[in-house]
Amino acid sequence: MxxxxxxxxxxxxxxxxxxxxxxPSSWGDGSGTGTGIGGSTxxxxxxxxxxxxxxxxxxxxxxxxxxxxxxxxxxEAQSTLQAQAQWLMANxxxxxxxxxxxxxxxxxxxNLALGARRANAAREYLISxxxxxxxxxTVSYGKERPIEICSDESCYTKNRRAxxxxxxxxxx
Amino acid sequence: xxxxxxxxxxxAALLAxxxxxxxxxxxxVIDEGVIEPMPFAVPDFVPDSAAAADYARExxxxxxxxxxxTGLFREISSDAxxxxxxxxxxxxxxADWKAINAQALVTGAVNVSGNRLSVRFRIWDVFSxxxxxxxxxxxxxxxxxxRMAHKVADQVxxxxxxxxxxxxxxxxxxxxxxxxxxxxxxxxxxxxDGANVQYLTDSSSIVLAPRFSPAGDRLLYTSYESxxxxxxxxxxxxxxxxxxxxxxxxMSFAPRFAPDGKTVLYSLAQGGNTDLWRMDISTGNxxxxxxxxxxxxxxxxxxxxxxxxxxxxxxxxxxxYVMPANGGEATRISFGxxxxxTPVWSPRGDLIAFTKQNKGRFHxxxxxxxxxxxxxxxxSFLDEGPTWSPNGRVIMFTRETQGASGQSSLYSVDIxxxxxxxxxxxxxxxxPSWSPLQN
Numbered sequence: 257m258x259x260x261x262x263x264x265x266x267x268x269x270x271x272x273x274x275x276x277x278x279x280p281s282s283w284g285d286g287s288g289t290g291t292g293i294g295g296s297t298x299x300x301x302x303x304x305x306x307x308x309x310x311x312x313x314x315x316x317x318x319x320x321x322x323x324x325x326x327x328x329x330x331x332e333a334q335s336t337l338q339a340q341a342q343w344l345m346a347n348x349x350x351x352x353x354x355x356x357x358x359x360x361x362x363x364x365x366x367n368l369a370l371g372a373r374r375a376n377a378a379r380e381y382l383i384s385x386x387x388x389x390x391x392x393x394t395v396s397y398g399k400e401r402p403i404e405i406c407s408d409e410s411c412y413t414k415n416r417r418a419x420x421x422x423x424x425x426x427x428x
Numbered sequence: 429x430x431x432x433x434x435x436x437x438x439x440a441a442l443l444a445x446x447x448x449x450x451x452x453x454x455x456x457v458i459d460e461g462v463i464e465p466m467p468f469a470v471p472d473f474v475p476d477s478a479a480a481a482d483y484a485r486e487x488x489x490x491x492x493x494x495x496x497x498t499g500l501f502r503e504i505s506s507d508a509x510x511x512x513x514x515x516x517x518x519x520x521x522x523a524d525w526k527a528i529n530a531q532a533l534v535t536g537a538v539n540v541s542g543n544r545l546s547v548r549f550r551i552w553d554v555f556s557x558x559x560x561x562x563x564x565x566x567x568x569x570x571x572x573x574x575r576m577a578h579k580v581a582d583q584v585x586x587x588x589x590x591x592x593x594x595x596x597x598x599x600x601x602x603x604x605x606x607x608x609x610x611x612x613x614x615x616x617x618x619x620x621d622g623a624n625v626q627y628l629t630d631s632s633s634i635v636l637a638p639r640f641s642p643a644g645d646r647l648l649y650t651s652y653e654s655x656x657x658x659x660x661x662x663x664x665x666x667x668x669x670x671x672x673x674x675x676x677x678x679m680s681f682a683p684r685f686a687p688d689g690k691t692v693l694y695s696l697a698q699g700g701n702t703d704l705w706r707m708d709i710s711t712g713n714x715x716x717x718x719x720x721x722x723x724x725x726x727x728x729x730x731x732x733x734x735x736x737x738x739x740x741x742x743x744x745x746x747x748x749y750v751m752p753a754n755g756g757e758a759t760r761i762s763f764g765x766x767x768x769x770t771p772v773w774s775p776r777g778d779l780i781a782f783t784k785q786n787k788g789r790f791h792x793x794x795x796x797x798x799x800x801x802x803x804x805x806x807x808s809f810l811d812e813g814p815t816w817s818p819n820g821r822v823i824m825f826t827r828e829t830q831g832a833s834g835q836s837s838l839y840s841v842d843i844x845x846x847x848x849x850x851x852x853x854x855x856x857x858x859x860p861s862w863s864p865l866q867n
Contacts (some may be wrong), residue, residue, distance in 0.1 A: 293535070325745075327700070360828070363769035363783050363812050364636060365682040366739060366746055368657065369695065369702035372679055376700025395656045396679060396697065400634050405608040407809070409828040410699040 327373040341385035351424035359412035371396030378418040443563030454553040464501035473536035484538035494581035499847030592819030599636040604856030631733035648683040717755035761799030781814035
């Protein structure tokens with residue numbers, strides 16, 4: 257592994273996560289419904305513990321974003337996934353479900369299929385970076401679980417996402 | 429408790445027709461032109477007893493609401509009535525109804541005995557003084573009174589328009605509550621006019637897009653109950669569900685019954701690619717119908733089962749295609765500007781309803797099955813998911829409002845684009861599926 261590359265990628269990602277944190281609706285609304293859907297739930301553990309799901313979610317960055325109708329991975333998305341892959345390989349007790357999402361523009365069923373495409377694009381990238389496919393499942397929520405609820409591009413851009421949700425290991 | 433109207437055994441019997449004058453039949457021809465609604469009167473049906481009085485009044489109101497709701501009829505208020513109808517058998521005072529310009533008059537009587545209820549009615553062409561068709565009697569149990577009212581209204585509508593009936597029908601839909609980012613959804617069913625809502629699932633898992641079987645006895649829908657979208661078949665009367673078999677690591681959604689009620693078309697997403705499949709419900713055997721790297725979804729059979737219309741983005745944007753029922757070469761039928769989705773073949777076979785997205789607006793529209801004569805019926809921030817009334821004259825769909833507080837609700841519109849109306853539901857509502865006419 258290229259340590260320098262990893263550090264640079266993580267630096268950029270921390271910045272992205274910090275931006276997201278400025279928006280209080282992005283993380284953990286505390287209502288406790290529907291765990292594991294689209295990152296609306298705060299992952300357990302301390303963000304200062306690099307082996308914790310909280311670190312994965314917030315420091316590594318658990319999500320990548322897509323352009324309208326697209327499932328191709330931007331350079332930013334690729335570096336996020338690269339960092340996710342490194343974390344997953346360093347923490348083999350965890351598996352992950354990649355949740356694909358779409359914005360509200362588009363019909364319900366098309367968006368389900370589009371979310372499946374996005375989740376799969378992220379999964380394939382993680383596999384290409386060395387994560388075993390058997391650890392990675394996908395699910396699409398289409399436009400059913402927006403993380404931002406306004407009806408303009410500032411929200412849509414955050415809703416067109418694939419979120420890697422850790423499963424499988426218990427944390428103390 | 430979830431037995432729907434199984435206690436209702438509707439019997440219909442012809443009443444002996446009284447002698448009447450011959451005249452031009454009362455008729456509304458539904459076409460694309462502007463229609464002046466036909467004025468009609470439904471004086472409260474005559475009860476045979478105190479126990480029948482409330483039913484008689486309410487049945488008259490439901491008949492009137494059905495007719496008025498089409499946009500083709502206009503009710504004349506009872507305040508204007510000159511005649512009182514106090515006996516079903518007494519001669520109609522046509523002059524009194526002509527004087528208030530009622531063109532159609534519906535008279536009736538309600539008998540209640542224990543939990544049995546019967547409704548007799550006649551439809552009159554006031555200006556010719558003739559009865560339109562024969563008097564009829566419907567009998568059933570008292571808890572089925574709304575259905576009997578809808579059946580009377582169906583007779584009035586059919587006899588005057590010459591079109592098939594649709595009031596005695598139901599709508600399955602997804603009831604929605606909660607904020608947009610934590611919406612709770614549960615499957616529900618109601619009468620076509622929003623009455624008698626019953627919930628068929630709880631809100632513990634996301635449920636999507638119910639679809640009626642051709643006989644109206646079962647629903648297909650998609651649920652996240654297992655964690656991933658899978659297709660369920662629900663027996664509407666018993667409220668028992670069964671999950672359809674699937675392949676490991678896939679998602680299945682967008683199910684629709686074939687006209688035979690035995691096979692199901694659906695989308696299967698595998699490795700990020702979504703194609704159309706067909707499953708025999710009794711055996712669980714599946715056949716793949718499309719095989720392309722593009723998204724193929726939202727299939728709908730032609731009423732004769734010979735063809736399938738569906739949505740695909742193989743051209744780069746979602747468009748509509750028609751292919752033979754066994755798969756094979758597909759022909760693109762949508763060529764207008766924008767993106768097309770959720771095509772639904774009309775029960776008459778002549779039109780395809782669809783959702784269109786263009787320049788940031790959504791529309792419900794119809795086109796001929798070759799894609800010609802496209803006509804947009806609605807426009808809003810988000811309209812989608814059309815479903816046809818049993819007679820192919822009305823389309824119900826989901827309309828969602830814009831913004832953080834956006835809510836979904838159901839609307840209906842005529843295929844001429846007239847008479848856009850909200851459909852009353854207790855909470856938010858989406859994904860309507862209109863049943864066939866009940867027996």
